[in-house]
Amino acid sequence: MISVLLINLDQSEDRLKFQKKQLEKRKISMRRLSAVKSTDLSDIEYESLANGWQRKLRRTEVACFLSHKRAWEYVLKTGKPWLILEDDALLSKKISDILKVMAEKIGEIDYVNLETRYRRKWIGRKSIELISEYKLRRLYQDRNGSAAYVLFPSGAKKLLNRAQIHLPALADAFLSESYELNAWQIYPAAAIQFDQCMNYNLILDLPFKSTITSSDNPKPKANHFKDYLYFKLRRILGQLRMGMRQVVVSAVAEYRKIPLLNIDFKFK
Numbered sequence: 001m002i003s004v005l006l007i008n009l010d011q012s013e014d015r016l017k018f019q020k021k022q023l024e025k026r027k028i029s030m031r032r033l034s035a036v037k038s039t040d041l042s043d044i045e046y047e048s049l050a051n052g053w054q055r056k057l058r059r060t061e062v063a064c065f066l067s068h069k070r071a072w073e074y075v076l077k078t079g080k081p082w083l084i085l086e087d088d089a090l091l092s093k094k095i096s097d098i099l100k101v102m103a104e105k106i107g108e109i110d111y112v113n114l115e116t117r118y119r120r121k122w123i124g125r126k127s128i129e130l131i132s133e134y135k136l137r138r139l140y141q142d143r144n145g146s147a148a149y150v151l152f153p154s155g156a157k158k159l160l161n162r163a164q165i166h167l168p169a170l171a172d173a174f175l176s177e178s179y180e181l182n183a184w185q186i187y188p189a190a191a192i193q194f195d196q197c198m199n200y201n202l203i204l205d206l207p208f209k210s211t212i213t214s215s216d217n218p219k220p221k222a223n224h225f226k227d228y229l230y231f232k233l234r235r236i237l238g239q240l241r242m243g244m245r246q247v248v249v250s251a252v253a254e255y256r257k258i259p260l261l262n263i264d265f266k267f268k
Contacts (some may be wrong), residue, residue: 052167110155148191
């Protein structure tokens with residue numbers, strides 16, 4: 001059985017309490033991973049890590065990336081797959097059954113995304129049955145979602161190798177841009193982040209707010225015009241790379257939103 005590796009800030013005790021309750025109901029064991037705090041970063045360390053993506057990253061975004069990197073290191077160290085879970089994710093009531101059969105169905109894989117965020121993804125036309133109503137489809141290109149994913153040691157090694165070459169990005173963007181991963185998507189989605197519940201008509205009493213992109217944490221500006229130009233260039237190159245990827249996979253993939261079975265997400 002694949003267990004949960006929960007990324008949780010020390011001060012987010014309410015979220016930890018929620019996840020313990022959720023995972024107990026879902027009959028999944030959990031190991032808590034203390035998240036990197038933005039206050040852990042010195043000014044020098046932050047500046048050395050925040051300027052290598054398509055815009056300057058917030059301190060919280062750098063900390064989030066480093067937390068996921070810490071999770072990848074743990075997966076590689078333990079030598080077994082883990083469901084890496086951010087503490088504001090809601091899981092399908094079928095998740096336990098899904099995890100039990102996942103590895104048996106498709107053999108050697110690196111990464112399986114469980115969530116949807118109301119945006120389309122490039123996924124394979126063919127599917128592999130998991131359990132009733134839930135399938136696996138190849139994930140060729142994603143653009144968002146790092147709240148719930150199963151990572152295998154082979155995938156952790158690839159991500160850590162990439163992190164040695166590339167500076168931090170948004171955690172979900174870094175995952176999405178890692179085309180070397182043998183990546184898959186649960187279809188329909190088996191997880192959703194709290195901030196997406198309204199998009200899927202899930203009216204739940206979940207008062208938690210984002211600790212990364214809150215209104216009192218605006219995007220920082222480039223340090224100088226040279227950095228601004230580098231950000232723009234990286235964005236253009238990133239868009240071109242995505243476009244090329246779409247052309248390559250278009251014969252075997254389709255561009256569509258990942259549905260959600262609302263009835264599987266009722267939580268009391």
